[in-house]
Amino acid sequence: MKLDLLQKVRTDNPMILNIANSVTQSDVANGISAIGASPLMTNYDAELKTLAQMASGVCINIGTLDERQNELSKDLLKLALDFNKPVVLDPVGIGAVPERLAFVEDLFKVAKPTIIRGNAGEIASLVGVSWSAKGIDSIDEGQTKSVDEIAKACSKKFDCVTVVTGVTDTIATRDLISHTFNGNKIFTTRVGTGDMLSSIIAVFAAVSDGNYFEGAKMACLIFGLAGELVMTETPNIGPAAFSTRLLDQLYTINTEDIKRWGKYDE
Template sequence: MAQSSLLHELRSQSPLVHCITNIVVANFQANGLLALGASPIMAGAIEEAAEVAAVSSCTLLNIGTLDSSVVESMIAAGKSASIKGRPLVLDPVGAGATVFRKRTVAKLLEELEITLIRGNAGEIASIAGVEWEAKGVDAGDGSANIVEAAIDVARRHHCLVVVTGETDIVTDGEKIIRITGGHPLMARITGMGCLLSAVCAAFLSVGKHALLDAVAYSLAFYKKAGELAAERASGPGDFAVHFLNAIFQMDDAAIELGQIVVEEGVVK
């Protein structure tokens, strides 16, 4: 499937996106998926998590507001999604902030077949086990080579890895793609990264034959939506509204694929 048909395909299929997510972002995440053209379902109870994952187009596991019962739901849903051959996305929010989060991420990565890990630099550095000064759930600062860390995580866990920031990076452990664009106001809205993980999951569900390209496309789509929203917004409050509108109004012609730069032959 050509990249330029992904958005049309998503809106035609309206994939069911199963989100086991956090209470801070659930509403924004659901509204963002609806604006995109997908169908969100937020089902975190252990009694139904596996059943919902089995009938969903993809599943997102977001550890933002973590408790022990939700971990079991995530494992049940993740195994169910993999049995059905559906994409499984992990958003390791604040992965290095506490021992509980570190252990949870390690458990999920050990027991599940993750398709994509989407995190900021601090979260990916924590999973890679490299030096980084994360600030709670924020990216923080560090001197480690975050590209090498992402490649290492992708290879160890046989999955795609996205590191989001001023320039996004996605790798399958062999190829690196960088995506430019976006706007600083995107960092002023809680849940922007969490919604992005859900958007990636939705695009993965319709781009199964070229997963790396589907993720790169979703990142370019998201950054362009941020640029369009910023043109109309006066601050963070109305930026969130304009961002949802931008997601809803965008078409393939609005997405600048020149933002997507593939680095060939760079991974040793």
């Protein structure tokens, strides 16, 4: 685990450009800021090229689509990759909503993202595996093995890093696989924690010197651990107080916390 990436985020202060889920964009922007990076959200095609060049990492979230934004997402994906910037895709809801899957398939005709992060149902739908999902929620799976297979299949199919989040987070390339185990079930009760993680993956990808697998691992570890630490300190809080404390934990979490409490394989 490349623990020094956390310090690198705080030193480099990378700018992360987002096409955001409009519902959760305030939490996402503040999550990016809390961990030590600079958020920028755009919906303006005139500035897309300038911002893609300025950015150190990009996150495209499809939580709230519309026709105009879909075109922007395609343009931004292409521009960012042309400038060698890592692009995280968060395919919100494609496991349950065929029209969202159709858009992602359209998007992939333009280019493939560097990293894809979703729950098991979303990633399964990308590789044509059926998976029982309810709405767009996460799945509490007991089937880690098949999640591993789906993650690897996705990475192979789209030549990307794949992150499948749930009770355990699974990070895969076509050849490598890794898991992070920190977290807490309260994450599922606060809207937009998945969106936050996707943008934080873009933060760590941005400082990873091209080692996006390691960047994604660190993002999952830190995000899950931050939430776990909050619930250890204040076990009886609800989702809204959790959200505030999670942001502030991201602001203060350090390498010592990870060394002491982090749970991950390899």
